[in-house]
Amino acid sequence: MHERLLKIIISMTKVAVYATILCCSLTMALANESSAQRYALSEITVEVNYEGNSLLGLLTEVESASEFTFAYSKKELRNKKVSLSKGEWNMSALLKEISVQSRVSLRRINEIITIKNVSSEERLPKVTESINVDITVTGTVSDETGEPLPGATVLAKGTTVGTVTDLDGKFTINVSESAALVVSFVGYVSQEVQVSGRSTISVLLEPDFTSLDEIVVVGYGSVKKADLTGSVTQVKLKEVKDIPSSSVEGVLQGRAAGLQIISNSQEPGASSTVRIRGNSTLSGSNDPLVVVDGFPIGGAGNLTQINPADIESVEVLKDASASAIYGSRGANGVIIVTTRKAADGETHISLRQQVTVSEFTSDLNLWRDPVLMTQLNNESRINGGFPPLYIGQTVNGVYYPSVEELSDGSWPHNTRWDDITFRDAPVSNNTTLTISSSNEKTNFNLSGNYFTDKGMYIENDYTKYNYNLNISHKVFDNLKVTFSNILTRGERNNNGGLAYWRNPLFPVYNEDGSYFLSGNNDFGHPVAITDNQLNKSKSLDVISFVDMQWKIIPTLTFTSRFNYKYGNSVDDQYFPKVYTQSGQFNNGAAHINNWSENNLVSESFLNYNKALGRHEFGVTLGHSYQKSVVRTSNLGAFDFVNEILKNESLEAGNPERNTVTNGYNEWELASGIFRANYTFNNKYLFTFTSRADGSSKFGANNKWAFFPSGAISWKAHEESFIRGLNLFDELKFRASYGISGNQGVSPYETLSRFGVSNYYNDGQWITAIGPGRQVGTTGQDGIEVLWGGMPSPDLRWETTAQVDFGVDFGMFNNRLHATFDYYEKYTDDLLQSRYLPVSSGYDLMTINDGSITNKGVELTLDAKIIETTDFQFGATLIYYRNRNEVTDLGRAEETGVITDPNSGMQYRVWGNSIEAFRASPNILALGQPTNVFYGYKTDGIVQTLEEGLQAGLEGDLAQSGEFKYVDINDDGVIDTNDRVLIGNPNPDFMASLNLNMSYKNFDASIFFNGVFGNDVYNTQAFNQPSNQPLRWTPDNPTNDFPKLMDGRNTKVSDWWIEDGSFVRIQNVNLGYTMNLPKQIKARLYMNASNLYTFTKFKSYDPEVGMDGRYWGGYPRLRKWTLGLNVTF
Missing domain, CATH: 3.55.50.30 (Phage tail protein beta-alpha-beta fold)
Incomplete structure (x- = not known):
């Protein structure tokens, strides 16, 4: 009964799909059935x-x-x-x-x-x-069972003459009597049929699985997509080619299930947070490993070194089977970037030009009414026990007008600081020029990129220069050598972004042209700071590698690689004496901070592949060696005699106060690599992978660790009983299990260490030398010197075990394709800090303790809804859900674990005291996700003193207009014992939807990206001018907003928690491919990014960091881009 019902549903679905195809085909996509007249x-x-x-x-x-x-x-x-x-x-x-x-x-x-x-x-x-004479040919196109195929394309080979089949699979076309017809349909093998003078032709198409032969890059090799046993998602360049972004993170956001990318800032050149299947560690980095053309280059921050226009494809390796071959570096997943190479036998010059105009997605929430602003300011000061300010008085040499002066219009100033501090529709440029050529021996690809991003703030911009050279040459038929060099130069000006919220009653300049300052400690004048402060940074990154592939015999290939990565950044800062806090305190302060990295990777491995009848074997065996050296130096100068040259003349500072510090960090990693693949009868696939890593970061007894993984896969669609269902074009089941590690600690944690520190005592600076660091406040007499860094000789690897179950299936001639994964990740022996008694002379020691679990599901649905000669329409839906849980916090007496007196829940404070406003409200709680919010529950606003006292509030907190905190334990007192979990910054799920269509030379797409079910701690909820008029007053006894009061002791509470869910129209694209001579390809397109965001969040942008805290800033930018791609 169930099988019959299923068949009926499938048949009805097919009819619906075919009907849709036919309607669109007949109305929009009928091909021209005539042919040009031919001459002798x-x-x-x-x-x-x-x-x-x-x-x-x-x-x-x-x-x-x-x-x-x-x-x-x-x-x-x-x-x-x-x-x-x-x-x-x-x-x-x-x-x-x-x-x-x-x-x-x-x-x-x-x-x-x-x-x-x-x-x-x-x-x-x-x-x-x-010369052939045209004839009229009619015919029918059917599938392998004889069922007619509506919407199949029938094209005269070598021409543009074509048509599509109707509901009954029939077609009519005028072609020459000797023509060849190419008949195609999605999910079937295209067939070429000779007309040979016939007027009637019947065509039978067979299912096509060649799309599954698509090659997917994995660690130290590549496999057919159909033969994958692990969880790997591939994103191709063509899917994101028009997105106006200078970073790979920007084009990948929302494009792969399990990949979470958070854009933390709208400032030019800002990096993003990248996670694959959640957070797996507390102390180390949660960034995935980035591999470019086979070479590991570090964490996700290195993606900024790659020009998106140079990318051919990106593979995201998510489960242990796929990433375990990278061992300790693959614990957080792997992102493999494959750059473009020249097409065989062709020489091309390509230009990709984009011009972008930016604007805010919403109006700025600023004070526009000076009367209301001053009234509320006076009210807030009076409620806080301070005298009102705006009463027509002079304070510290600055006159503050009265409310009456502002009301009658006699006050001359109402400065719109946002007009002064922000650019009006800044224009950015992104240009890439590529030259590529190849022949039978040599493949050459050279690209250069120039990118400028003008930020919304004045003096806040980013410029990037990038070039990518790739040359491969066949020295012999069985020996190929490849050389690649990627260079990225970045220049950032961070001088803007200051005080657009400045008091509008203050003018920009005094009458004499000097800057207007509101007292001696006015450090927020945006124009003065922009004109006098220096805050710039420059970076240089170089990635070079040489790769040799020697095909010893047809089945055995030896590969040897050498990779060198160099990075350098220099930060130049000068804080003038008058307009900055640091500059005034130090009588001028200059800093030059230098960071450099040298990273070497050497790898050699053998790949053996052999097919024997129904058996296929593959083996990878090799070794890897990596060495990293990081140097830092910091120069500081203070007490400047002359500020003209700023930090270009540090000798102008007081030599007795000049500071010089430097750092050195070196570690090595040696590894053995092994992977074996076996396939039987193209149905049953097995993969075993292992990697042994030896790290210099650990002690002698724990330097080496073994990371194995295994995976199996069953191509069920190859079974006869599945074929007989006539339901699945592809049906594959996957399962994997594996272990990976993390070495995310300082290279010297296992050793005794000495450090140098300056501290102030009895009126003079003293240099101290000891094992570790100094804890205290520099500049105070009698400072306690406490050394950190107690050696941890037994420190060992943090390990992550992961299990994954997946299924891939295609239906309706592969018009509908889906991938589903369920996974569980268990991370044990977390690397975290152990607190030591002061009597030991140390404060902290790194140990292995605690565990975290991640569980989740991933779903990708890809539908080719309409496929005709001229019109195509498709959709891709991605759903991702991850549940993160702290399953072990470690030993309470050693890791600072606190027990909640009410629920018995154990937790650790994440960051500073949670009692201080703007301090972290996040904690690590046993049995809860990471970074959950912990604080007080509120029950509206206190309306009377009696109500406040009855609620257990005391002192000022019991006054009317204050937050009414809930007495959780009913002891009659509101104190720290009444804190509970109040929110979770981790989303319930994430989803995206991409709709794309094309008609002849036109194409369009719209991309939606959403995050659902997460909480945001909005620190700016009450600071916004639009909210303050809603405050509690005796005449407005609201339960939504407290009264205004300067100096309020604000507690972390659920009042600051908001729903951070959002759906964003992230990208809309419209393009046109021009009809030009065949040697020239040109495409013109328009793109809109961040078009609109649907959200209940009350501030500018709900997309915040992993901790879920919103700190303000300016709205997300909407970007309008005009682009042109030309190849000739």
Whole structure:
């Protein structure tokens, strides 16, 4: 009964899909059924302007000047010469002349001219032609069961003449009697049928699984997509080619299930947070490993070094089977980037030009009414026990007008600071020029990129220069050498972004042209700071590698690689004496901070692949060595005599106060690599992977760790009983289990360490040398010197075990394809800090303790809803859900664990005291996700003093207009024992939807991205001008907003928690591919990013960091881009 019902549902679905295809096909995509009239060669003329003597060059020019296409072997014609006069030629005479001079025969069939060498005995010229007469051909296209296929494409080979089949699978087309018809349908093998004068033709199409032969890059090799046993998502360049972003993170956001990318800032050049399947560690990095063209280059921050226009594809390795071959570096997943290479036998020059205009997605929430602003300010000060400010008085040399002066319009200033501190529609530029060429021996690709991003703030911009060179050469038929070099230069100006919220009653300048300052400690004048402060940074990153592949025998390949990565950044800062806090305190302060990294990776491995009947074997065996050296230096100068040269003249500072510090960090990693693949009968696949890592970061007893993984896969669609269902085009089940590690600690945690620190005592600076660091406040007498860094000789690897179950299936001739994964990750032996008694002389020690679990599901649905000759429409839906849980906090007496007196829940404070406003409200709680919010519950606003006292509040907290905190334990007192969990910044799930369509030369897409069910701790909830008028007053006894009060002791509570869910129209694209000569490809497109966000969040942007805290800033930017891609 159930099987019959299922078949009925499937049949009805097929009919619905076919009907949709037919309607769109008939109305929008019927191909032109006529063909051009053909003439004899003697009736055709062509203009020849070729000045060379190469036959190949002449043929190329004739092709471009006529409708003919020449078919020949390059090898046969490479050395052929011909000499012709320029001018108009009869086509028949031209071909005869070519025949004689180059000793070739030419045969024309319609628009195709075939050229072949002739023997010395044959008489020349030898030119023949055959012109076919069109006939009307009718026919039927059916699937392998005989069921008609509506919407199938029927095309005359080598022409644009074509049509599509109707509901009954029938077609009619006018073609020549000797034409060949190419019949195609999504999910089936295209078939070529010779007309041979027939007027009726029946075509039977077979299912096509060749799309599953698509190659997917994995660690130290590549496999067919159909043969994947692990969880890997591939994102191709064509899916994101028009997105106006200078970073790979920007184009990947929302494009792969399990990949979470958070854009933390809208400032130019800002990096993003990248996670694969959640957070797995507390102390180390949660960034995935980034691999470019086979070479590991570090964490996700290194993605900024890659120009998105240079990318061919990106693979996201998510489960242990896929990432375990990278061992300790793959614990957080792996992102593999494959850059573009030249197409075989072609030379191209490509230009990609984008111009972008930015604007805010919402209006700025600023004070526009000076009267209301000053009234509320006075009210807030009075409620806090301070005298009102705006009463027409002078304070510290600054006059503060009264409310009456502002009301009658006599006050002359109402400065719109946002107009001064923000640019109006800044324009950014992104230009990429690529030259590529290849032949049988050499493949060459060179690209250069120039990117400028003008931020919304004045003096806040980012410029990036990037070039990518890739050359591969076949030294011998079995030996290929590849060289690649990627260079990225970044320049950032961070001087803007200050005080657009400044008091509008203050002018920019005094009457004498000097800056207006509201007292001696005014450190928020945006124009003064922009004009006088220096805050710039420069970076240089170089990635170079050499790769040698030696095919020893057809089944065995040896690969040896060497990679060198260099990074350097310099931060220049100068804080002037007058306008900045640091500069005033130090009488001018200059800093030059230098960071550099040298990273070497050497790898060699063997790949063996063999097929024996129904058995297929693959083995990878190799080793890897990596060494990283990081140096830092910091120069500081203070007490400047002259500020003219700023930090370009540090000797202008007081030499007795100059500071010089430096750091050195070195570690090594040696590894052994092994992977074995076995496939039986193209149905059952097995993979075993292992990696042994030895790290210099750990002690002698724990340097080495072994990370194994295994995976199995079953291609169920290859079974006869599945084929008999006529339901699945693909059905594959996958399962994997594996272990990976994390070495995310300082290289010297296992050793005793000495450090140098300056501290202030009895009126003088003292240099102390000891094992670790100093804890205290610099500049205070009597400071306690406490050394950190107690050695941890037993420190070992943090390990993550992961299990994954997945299924891939395709239906309706693969028009619907889906991938589903369920996973669980268990991370044990967390690397975290152990608190030590002061009597030990140390404060902290790194130990292995605690565990975290991540569980989740991933779903990707890809539907080709309509596929006709001229019109295509498709959709991709991605759903991702991850549940993160702290399953072990470690030993309470050693890791600072606190027990909740009410629930018995154990937790650790994450960051500073949670009692202080703006301090972290996040904790690590046993049995809860990481970073949950912990604080007080509120029950509206206290309306009377009696109500406040009854609620257990005391002192000022019991006054009317204050938050009414809930007495959780009913002890009659509101204190720290009444804190509970109040929110969770981790989303319930994330989803995205991409809709794309094309009609002839036009294409369009719209991309939605959403995050659902997460909480945001909005620290700016009550600071916004639009909220403050809603405050509690005796005349407005609201339960939504407290009264205004300066100096309030604000507690972390659920009042600050908001729903952070959002759905964003992230990208809308409209493009047109121009009809140009076939040597030139050009595409014009318009793109809108961050078009609109649907959310209940009350501030600018709900997309915040992993801790869920919103700190303000300015709204997300909407970007309008005009782009042009040209290739010739």
